[in-house]
Amino acid sequence: MEKRQKILIVDDERFNINVLADLLKPNYKIMAAINGKQALKAVQSDSPPDLILLDVMMPEMDGHEVCRKLKADEKTRDIPVIFVTAMGGESDETKGLDIGAVDYITKPISSAIVEARVKTHLSLRQQTRDLQEAKALIEVQKDRMQDELNVAKNIQLSMLPQDFPAYPDHDEFMLHASMEAAREVGGDFYDFFFIDEDHLCVCIGDVSGKGVPAALFMAISKTLIRSRAKNDLSTASILTQVNDEIDATNEAAMFVTVFLAIINIRTGNMLYTNAGHNPPFIKRSNSTLECLGSRHGPVIGAMDGMTYKEDKTLLAKNDLVFLYTDGVTEAFDSESNLFSEKRLADLLSLRKYVSVEDIINSTVSEVNRFQGDAEQADDITVLAIEFLGQPKGKPVQNLIITIRNSFSEIDKVNQRFNTFADYCGIPKTLIQKVNIVFDELLHNIISYAYNDNKEHDIIIELEFSGNRLSIAITDDGIPFNPLEAKKPDTELSLEEREIGGLGIHLVRNLMDKVSYKRQVDKNVISLTKQIQV
């Protein structure tokens, strides 16, 4: 049952009070006061009236005076006041309304009019209260939303490396990047980090959606990429795993476009995978502009169980790789023209830039200039890396040997390696140690990595640079890690069985670093040995 609203009737004549009271009693609670002083006291009570019917002509304090006092007090200001009086001229009415009354009823009163006016003004009063409450709620929500936007922005900013120059100690490359967030955070990110001494990983991405969910998803994606890349030198393999992991936890059907590259900063080899992202540009040292257009799979997080591919390109001295998100190409001006890929391509190829910082800053300011007054719709993210080639005096030698999976081929490997090693000036003792390593590992692989009787290729990649020899042995057999395998021959005595691990023990001791990785569908063993000069 709704609470009955309360009406205060103020009149110096009891008779008038009673007339009004009798009229209104059936529907409202009634309070009465016979002079101004009493009226003011009544409104200060614990349950003030919802409406006041106020006589004007009263001794000591007239109605106008009472009304002024009521309107001056914050607590009573909002209670609607209706003057009830014999004074009926227009100027009287106006005066009353000016003082702050909401209406004016002339005596002799008409019951119907009094009832109607009371009802109307009480209803108006209620509506006003409701509106004020709603407005307060909206303010709170607005503040909360603004806080959320700040949270999202803070998440995004805190996750992106912002310290430039990024690697002042490295003279093999120069790198610069920038991310300008839209008002509503769009989930763009970039990242760069070293996987090992020779391999720099660089990536850029764009999460679907906006606000805090996008910022959180961006944080997850970026972290997963970093963590998977720790043990993996294949961009296809990294993104394949990241995709599987993201899909498993992704109930919001969010996805992220990613371009991931791993650059060997000694050789300039760049391995890359594009998962639905804007194709990056390479500005070659001769100023030609190349677009890396191939796609190696869908956006990350869209489909379970995808296997991503990868491509290679070789960076020569002063080649520059330019990564960006669609915040650049899809920026629009106040006439809804798009910045477009063509404009970006022209910008990159037609101008001369003095540094990576220059190209980044120029691009960003061009986009801002193009945008003009139009609001920035999406995060604008760009990253540029210029390959500077070999530091002086450190030439690189490479060799790839491919053999069949048969024991007789092991000699071939050693012969070709010996020639290569002689050419590189590798000392004889190390050559012999590597021969032993090849003997142990290749024998194991050929014996245990295949469960069919088919011919398979085993690929041995060699690199010698900076007095360091790096070897990678890749086979396409079943998942098999020779570094862990023990010879399964149980007919050997305990002593003889222990020798099963002997070969691997030798390998580990003859080389500086030995590791195994399963990359998509291949086994890869990596070894390095630093030569003390």
Next chain:
Amino acid sequence: MEIQTRDTNDIKVVELIGKLDTNTSPDAETHLNKLIKEGVKKILVNLEKLDYVSSAGLRVLLSTNKQLQSTSGLLRICNLNEVVQEIFDISGFSSIFNVFSTESEALNDF
């Protein structure tokens, strides 16, 4: 790999020339087993002309040693080069085998 044998008194000196790895170990094993079957009790394996040995080669030497021991025979090894010595050290075989730097030292130990 080439195998050359000669006799010094009642000691069979077996020279392994080249490398002792998974491909060449079977030959060495066959040869040494034959000697033991023929009744040879004292074998000196001279590795002066051996470039390197892998785990397969170590296994052959171990097996030869055990067979000789079971017939109360003796196995000695001499003239290890730098790499082979390192392999013996890493594998712990330096402590299992009687290893000598020169042939004459080894011959005196029988």
